Amino acid sequence: MVYKRRMNKKLPKKNPAMNESAANLLPAANLLPTGFQDVLPPIAAAEAKTIARLMHRMELWGYEQVKPPLLEFARGESGTPARQMFQMPDPESGQMMGIRTDMTPQVARMAALRLKAKPRPLRLSYSGQVLRVKGAGLYAERQLAQAGAELIGEADIAADAEIIRLAIEALCEAGLQEICADFSIPQLQRILIAGAGEELPDLIEKKDVVGIRRLARGETGEMLVALIAAAGDAEETFRKVKTIALPEEARACFRQLEALMKLLREAAIPCVLTIDPLERKGFEYHTGIAFSFFARGSTEELARGGRYTLAGTGGDEDAVGFSIDVNALQRALSPAQHRDRVYVPLGEDAERLRAQDTVAVQGLAEVKDAEAEAKRLHCTHLWQGGKLVQVAG
Numbered sequence: 001m002v003y004k005r006r007m008n009k010k011l012p013k014k015n016p017a018m019n020e021s022a023a024n025l026l027p028a029a030n031l032l033p034t035g036f037q038d039v040l041p042p043i044a045a046a047e048a049k050t051i052a053r054l055m056h057r058m059e060l061w062g063y064e065q066v067k068p069p070l071l072e073f074a075r076g077e078s079g080t081p082a083r084q085m086f087q088m089p090d091p092e093s094g095q096m097m098g099i100r101t102d103m104t105p106q107v108a109r110m111a112a113l114r115l116k117a118k119p120r121p122l123r124l125s126y127s128g129q130v131l132r133v134k135g136a137g138l139y140a141e142r143q144l145a146q147a148g149a150e151l152i153g154e155a156d157i158a159a160d161a162e163i164i165r166l167a168i169e170a171l172c173e174a175g176l177q178e179i180c181a182d183f184s185i186p187q188l189q190r191i192l193i194a195g196a197g198e199e200l201p202d203l204i205e206k207k208d209v210v211g212i213r214r215l216a217r218g219e220t221g222e223m224l225v226a227l228i229a230a231a232g233d234a235e236e237t238f239r240k241v242k243t244i245a246l247p248e249e250a251r252a253c254f255r256q257l258e259a260l261m262k263l264l265r266e267a268a269i270p271c272v273l274t275i276d277p278l279e280r281k282g283f284e285y286h287t288g289i290a291f292s293f294f295a296r297g298s299t300e301e302l303a304r305g306g307r308y309t310l311a312g313t314g315g316d317e318d319a320v321g322f323s324i325d326v327n328a329l330q331r332a333l334s335p336a337q338h339r340d341r342v343y344v345p346l347g348e349d350a351e352r353l354r355a356q357d358t359v360a361v362q363g364l365a366e367v368k369d370a371e372a373e374a375k376r377l378h379c380t381h382l383w384q385g386g387k388l389v390q391v392a393g
Contacts, residue, residue, distance in 0.1 A: 035135040035142030046336030047145060050174050051127050051326060054147045057170040061162075063125035063149045068106035070129070074098035084132050099131045103146055104323055108310050111152045111319070120153025120317070127326075137300065141327055148303075150321035152310055157256060160289055160307060160320050161263040167303055167322045168271050171293060175333045178296035180272040183234070183260075184279035185253045186286045186306070192224065192250060204228070204278050219245065227277045234261055237275040257289055288320070298332040301325065343374030343391075344383040353383065 032038065039047065055065060074087050074096040086099040100106060103126050111122055127147035135142045149166060151159050164181065171179055193200050193216065203211040207228050213221045223244060230240035238261075241254050254277075261273060283290040288307030295302055305322025330336075341359045344350040345367065350360040360383070367373040374382040374391045382389045 033142075035140050037141075037143075042336040042338045043330070046333075047326060047330055050330060050333070051145065051147055053173045053175075054170045054324060054326075055125060055127055057173040058125040058149050058166065061123070061149075061166050061169075063123040063166070065125050065127075066107060066110055067128070068100070068103060068110060068126065071097050071099055072106065084134060086131050086133060100128075101130055101132050102323065103128055103130060103148065104150065104321060107148075107150050107321075108152075108319065111150070112310055112317075121159065122152040123149070124152070125149045139327070139331075145326035146323055147326055148305070148321060148323035150319055152319040153317050154320075155318040157260050158263065159318075160260050161267070163305060163320050163322055164260075164264060164291060165267055165269055167293060167305065167324070168269050170324065171295075171302065171329070172270065174329060176295050176302075176329075178272075179270070180274060180294045180296070182274045182276055182279075182292045182294065183257060184276050184283065184290050184292075185257060186280045186283040186290050187288075188227070188250055188253060188278055189280050191247065191253070192220065201280065205281055224278070231276040231278075232274060234273040234275050237277065241277070253289075260289060291322075293322075295332040298328075300328040300331065302329050302332055338378075338380075340381060341377075341379040342381045342383050342388060343370065343377055343379035345370045345373075348383055350383075 059065070073090070073093075074085065075098070084101050087096050089095070090097045107124055107126055111124065115122060115124075125148065127145070130144050130146050132142050132144070147170075149163065149170075151163050168179055168181065189201055189204065193204075196216070200212070200215050203215060204224060209225050209228065212224050212228075215221070216224055223246065226240070226244045230237045230244070238254070238258055246254075257275070264271075264273065279290075282304065283306055286306040286308050290306030291304065292301050293303040294300070303322055303324040305320070307318065307320040310317040310319040339359050341361055342353055344353065344360050344362050346363040346365060348363075350362040353360040361377055361379055363370075363373065370384065371382055371389075371391060375393065380391055382391055
């Protein structure tokens with residue numbers, strides 16, 4: 001994705017008619033903060049269209065859109081460290097406010113409080129911007145466009161299947177053609193290494209087989225190593241897991257995952273299915289199956305989700321959802337292209353073209369050379385004598 005990182009070094013001359021407060025809005029520095037970018041044409045338009053496609057697909061599945069505020073009183077967001085949240089005091093109340101780092105906790109709050117009386121299962125969708133103190137990954141972005149959906153109040157595995165199918169359809173609607181869904185069972189670590197401290201989970205995350213065998217001796221160590229080795233194609237993973245001596249609680253988790261895979265295959269989803277049983281990073285608050293989505297040719301995680309518990313509804317509710325990183329999705333899609341633009345000289349009817357869904361740039365003054373003016377304004381065509389004329393060069 002191409003972004004403009006630098007502002008124009010030369011500030012415009014001050015307009016005498018500009019009042020002092022307006023003049024103070026001009027940028028005082030030439031660089032944006034690290035992790036923030038200006039999104040320019042045609043990328044900005046492409047991103048807006050992608051979000052519209054995602055939200056349209058969710059609407060067709062019966063997911064009603066909500067719009068939570070950018071700021072809320074600071075509280076511990078599930079799965080998000082407080083250090084990742086921009087915080088500031090509220091001049092009105094004196095309480096600390098936080099800018100959202102993820103919209104899922106906000107949607108969960110709305111479901112638990114504002115929408116508590118609505119019939120379940122409750123289907124909600126959302127889109128918006130989120131901010132994080134520290135960026136992650138290759139691009140280290142701190143402002144992200146996010147879109148997603150939550151299905152609240154249904155414990156059956158069919159709800160997981162619906163959310164996953166919706167996520168895949170939404171990504172396809174956006175323009176992806178080859179998608180991989182990678183599944184994990186975050187609670188496996190709780191089941192297999194309860195009370196082991198922080199070092200062993202770190203070794204599991206790094207897939208450090210030597211370190212795992214050193215720290216988790218005997219059957220536990222070999223079981224963890226075997227589960228790491230079982231990661232890969234879903235069918236192959238299930239075959240390998242059947243040979244591992246797992247406790248019944250862990251075995252039940254795999255039976256549930258296998259049932260989910262069966263539902264997805266019956267739906268003939270256009271997606272490669274893989275399993276990384278012990279993956280847990282970023283899924284700390286999930287209580288059931290979790291999943292991530294990737295695209296062929298891209299190493300970035302495009303979307304993630306899973307099952308979690310929604311508290312505060314007069315008895316905990318089951319919920320499952322996903323969120324899409326629209327920035328990463330845009331990078332995985334084909335480069336955005338400028339639409340054809342038609343220059344319409346002053347006095348000609350631009351509305352006739354706009355009625356046909358054509359981009360028409362109306363001239364605001366008489367010009368000697370209409371074609372040269374069209375070229376200067378980056379128009380691909382000129383409206384001349386009631387016909388479209390392609391602009392040379």
